[in-house]
Amino acid sequence: EAGVAQSPRYKIIEKRQSVAFWCNPISGHATLYWYQQILGQGPKLLIQFQNNGVVDDSQLPKDRFSAERLKGVDSTLKIQPAKLEDSAVYLCASSLDGGGGLEQFFGPGTRLTVL
Amino acid sequence: SQQGEEDPQALSIQEGENATMNCSYKTSINNLQWYRQNSGRGLVHLILIRSNEREKHSGRLRVTLDTSKKSSSLLITASRAADTASYFCATDMVGNKLVFGAGTILRVKS
Numbered sequence: 001e002a003g004v005a006q007s008p009r010y011k012i013i014e015k016r017q018s019v020a021f022w023c024n025p026i027s028g029h030a031t032l033y034w035y036q037q038i039l040g041q042g043p044k045l046l047i048q049f050q051n052n053g054v055v056d057d058s059q060l061p062k063d064r065f066s067a068e069r070l071k072g073v074d075s076t077l078k079i080q081p082a083k084l085e086d087s088a089v090y091l092c093a094s095s096l097d098g099g100g101g102l103e104q105f106f107g108p109g110t111r112l113t114v115l
Numbered sequence: 116s117q118q119g120e121e122d123p124q125a126l127s128i129q130e131g132e133n134a135t136m137n138c139s140y141k142t143s144i145n146n147l148q149w150y151r152q153n154s155g156r157g158l159v160h161l162i163l164i165r166s167n168e169r170e171k172h173s174g175r176l177r178v179t180l181d182t183s184k185k186s187s188s189l190l191i192t193a194s195r196a197a198d199t200a201s202y203f204c205a206t207d208m209v210g211n212k213l214v215f216g217a218g219t220i221l222r223v224k225s
Contacts, residue, residue: 031211040217041217041218042119042203042205042215042216042217042218043158043203043215044215045212045213045214048210048211048212055210055212056210056212091157091158093158095211097211101145101146101163101165101207101211102211103148103160103163104160104211104213105160106150106157106158106159107157108157109157
């Protein structure tokens with residue numbers, strides 16, 4: 001079974017530039033999550049999709065971050081403009097659904113460095 | 116804010132020894148999950164324990180949950196060098212929304 005795919009794996013940008021990350025979840029998984037993991041911390045949920053609808057985006061900095069999941073499959077996360085404090089690993093995860101009590105499967109992450 | 120707090124922050128043991136990590140949380144939960152993260156494989160789910168369960172086993176892993184104390188522990192028995200990783204507890208309060216702690220860094224020396 002193919003896992004969660006993410007690209008790119010690494011990205012270096014200057015502050016105030018924009019960047020986009022892509023995620024392809026496990027086939028058949030209805031729920032998709034984006035997490036931000038700052039060095040030395042645990043992952044923090046940014047946004048949760050159920051199919052192509054947003055379930056929770058309460059911790060997404062909406063003035064600069066946006067995410068979409070067209071057709072309920074792939075998803076993109078965008079940062080515009082980036083700040084130094086956005087340097088982190090961005091993790092995508094998926095689960096069968098969002099009903100609770102289910103393990104989440106994580107992709108390898110995208111390591112973003114903002115200079 | 117992070118719901119779970121792991122203790123200790125870092126742990127170094129010899130191969131073959133047991134490793135115990137603890138997690139405390141603040142609010143009621145539906146279930147608690149443990150994940151492992153290393154550079155080779157990313158974040159991997161280890162075990163899930165529901166709020167009405169007190170103990171669960173999976174291979175060399177043993178997890179306990181005490182909802183009255185709002186705490187959980189992860190025991191890895193007969194540790195191996197390959198167990199070297201960061202371990203995170205994650206609490207699920209509603210709708211599979213996980214809140215992760217800061218993690219325990221485990222180093223197993225061979």
